[in-house]
Amino acid sequence: MTDFQKITWQSPSNIALIKYWGKHGHQLPCNPSLSMTLDKARTTTSMYYRADSHGLKVKYLFEGKKQEEFEMKILKLMISLQDEMPFLNQYEFRFESSNNFPHSAGIASSASSMSALALCLVSLEEILLKENYSREDFLKRASHIARLGSGSASRSIFGNYALWGHTDDLEQSSDEYAIPFTLPVHEKFAAMGDAVLLVSSQQKSVSSSLGHHLMTVHPFAEARYKQAETNLQALMVCLQVGDFESFACIVENEALTLHSLLMTSSDDGLLLKANTLHIIDEIRRFRSETGLQMCFTLDAGPNVHLLYPLGEREKVMDFITFRLLRFCENEQWIDDQIGTGPVCTECHSMERSS
Ligand code: DP6
Numbered sequence: 001m002t003d004f005q006k007i008t009w010q011s012p013s014n015i016a017l018i019k020y021w022g023k024h025g026h027q028l029p030c031n032p033s034l035s036m037t038l039d040k041a042r043t044t045t046s047m048y049y050r051a052d053s054h055g056l057k058v059k060y061l062f063e064g065k066k067q068e069e070f071e072m073k074i075l076k077l078m079i080s081l082q083d084e085m086p087f088l089n090q091y092e093f094r095f096e097s098s099n100n101f102p103h104s105a106g107i108a109s110s111a112s113s114m115s116a117l118a119l120c121l122v123s124l125e126e127i128l129l130k131e132n133y134s135r136e137d138f139l140k141r142a143s144h145i146a147r148l149g150s151g152s153a154s155r156s157i158f159g160n161y162a163l164w165g166h167t168d169d170l171e172q173s174s175d176e177y178a179i180p181f182t183l184p185v186h187e188k189f190a191a192m193g194d195a196v197l198l199v200s201s202q203q204k205s206v207s208s209s210l211g212h213h214l215m216t217v218h219p220f221a222e223a224r225y226k227q228a229e230t231n232l233q234a235l236m237v238c239l240q241v242g243d244f245e246s247f248a249c250i251v252e253n254e255a256l257t258l259h260s261l262l263m264t265s266s267d268d269g270l271l272l273k274a275n276t277l278h279i280i281d282e283i284r285r286f287r288s289e290t291g292l293q294m295c296f297t298l299d300a301g302p303n304v305h306l307l308y309p310l311g312e313r314e315k316v317m318d319f320i321t322f323r324l325l326r327f328c329e330n331e332q333w334i335d336d337q338i339g340t341g342p343v344c345t346e347c348h349s350m351e352r353s354s
Pocket of ligand 1: 015018019020027033110149150152153208209212258300
């Protein structure tokens with residue numbers, strides 16, 4: 001029996017309103033993206049570590065089971081981090097991770113899991129360097145490390161709205177890490193619901209990495225990157241002035257652009273299902289009939305995120321029950337909302353482990 005120490009972080013997923021689709025260099029985005037951090041969809045990761053003179057060792061268990069593919073990914077990431085985190089080479093690590101949302105939900109689990117892992121690593125770095133980072137520097141560093149694991153994970157480090165990628169409109173913005181969206185957000189957008197309507201639990205056929213890669217040869221790539229900048233500028237104004245109509249237009253345009261790019265990148269890129277389109281149709285029809293403030297967005301998969309100000313919750317719940325559930329697989333959906341970001345649940349504790 002040897003002493004391991006333990007750090008645990010719980011980190012949320014996020015849903016992009018302005019999509020990151022296309023990267024270059026070492027995990028750098030081709031355009032800035034902006035997301036809303038979720039509240040309930042979270043990954044909890046415990047990192048057990050102990051000094052080991054034989055070099056870096058990594059084990060990764062997901063929901064109690066060894067996950068070879070993910071373990072390899074983490075090992076590769078940690079090897080690549082050794083220059084900026086030399087201590088990694090002197091430790092043995094065991095990660096135990098679990099999600100509180102079903103894998104089939106198509107909720108970006110790489111964002112929550114990579115951000116949780118990055119937060120664990122930066123917490124350890126802080127302990128070993130015996131130096132307290134300011135909260136701002138800690139989160140910036142964690143976002144940078146998370147980005148190297150998965151681009152969208154850089155945004156999950158922050159609550160509410162987060163922006164990753166340089167834009168002239170926000171001085172502190174950077175391609176290297178995400179920042180919290182610090183401009184004053186109108187009260188309408190301060191409390192937002194996200195109903196994730198589960199259309200299909202089948203695994204998606206295009207991985208994000210492949211999708212990003214295919215953008216390098218996409219004929220519309222340059223126009224897309226310009227469009228994302230323009231959409232971002234306009235969305236930032238909507239968030240500040242509380243203009244839901246324009247917000248809905250931009251957010252839906254971003255979702256459909258993502259899928260247009262996917263569909264025209266590869267034969268496997270058609271991820272929308274008939275029920276995805278039925279849901280979109282219903283949302284647009286009901287909105288124009290009733291004026292209800294709600295809109296949809298999509299990830300790289302068939303499930304639909306229905307976004308709405310929480311003030312509209314009662315009406316939206318009825319709408320989901322009576323008009324949308326019939327299009328969801330086994331009537332499943334996840335009732336999520338904007339969240340405040342990651343929490344450290346065990347910051348430094350001793351554990352006995354064999
Ligand atoms: C469609 O962050 O999963 O969800 O950097 O290769 O890990 P990697 O890609 P990933 O891509 C996310 C793409 C997206 C849009 C978004 O979250 O911005």
